[in-house]
Amino acid sequence: MKTINQLKTLAFLIMLTTCTFVSANDSTNVKLSVGTDLVSHYVWRGLLLSNSPSIQPSIGVTYKGFSLSSWASYSFSPSAFQEVDFNFSYTIGKITIGVNDYFNPNDSMGIKNDYFNYSRNTALHAFEPFITFYEIAGTPLTATAGLFAYGNDRDEDGKNLYSSYVELNYADNINDYGLNFFGGATLGKGYYADKPAIVNLGVSISKEIKVIDGFTIPCKGSFIVNPNAQNVFLVFTITF
Numbered sequence: 243m244k245t246i247n248q249l250k251t252l253a254f255l256i257m258l259t260t261c262t263f264v265s266a267n268d269s270t271n272v273k274l275s276v277g278t279d280l281v282s283h284y285v286w287r288g289l290l291l292s293n294s295p296s297i298q299p300s301i302g303v304t305y306k307g308f309s310l311s312s313w314a315s316y317s318f319s320p321s322a323f324q325e326v327d328f329n330f331s332y333t334i335g336k337i338t339i340g341v342n343d344y345f346n347p348n349d350s351m352g353i354k355n356d357y358f359n360y361s362r363n364t365a366l367h368a369f370e371p372f373i374t375f376y377e378i379a380g381t382p383l384t385a386t387a388g389l390f391a392y393g394n395d396r397d398e399d400g401k402n403l404y405s406s407y408v409e410l411n412y413a414d415n416i417n418d419y420g421l422n423f424f425g426g427a428t429l430g431k432g433y434y435a436d437k438p439a440i441v442n443l444g445v446s447i448s449k450e451i452k453v454i455d456g457f458t459i460p461c462k463g464s465f466i467v468n469p470n471a472q473n474v475f476l477v478f479t480i481t482f
Contacts, residue, residue: 275302278344282478284323285313286406287426288442294319307333318446335378344368368394384411395433405432420448439470
């Protein structure tokens, strides 16, 4: 829809103007980021989206509590799953609210993906408003809830499924290793399952591997189970 397209463009222009202004006056308020992950498989919320290695670049800019970023996943297999996402969020205290825009292009040469099509019935975009709570009750517990509210989350009749997802994370450290337990579920029939179900359980262990003095590479291993689909994955991630 034109309205969503205009709102997205406006959000980008506001962030761009804000960052330009602040950079000229107080550059410490603006933080830029760029990086990439290399993963053995692309598993997202308990679902296998690519069974071949994928490279996942990202860029972002933050100003105080505002964040604007883009993240992508490109499979080493040209015919496999590809993704380019857009995120806008605001953090205040220990709460973040925002919107994810998931987009799955056909990355073949010469293909037009109709990126600026925001029609409810044909758009390849899926918009997910979300909210995240950090350090719940003073613990390392984080909770996130999201809902596909518009776009490419439709049933066979073209009706929106409004797929939901909630997740809890508990992070800790043991010696030089990071430890993260997570569990996610969907509250109804939709993209993740054909009924309310637990779809994502697991643990991640991370560590920075020293290559030479002053240079380390963050690595992570994740053991993931989808009880609903009865699938299991062990995913290795390297961050640059």
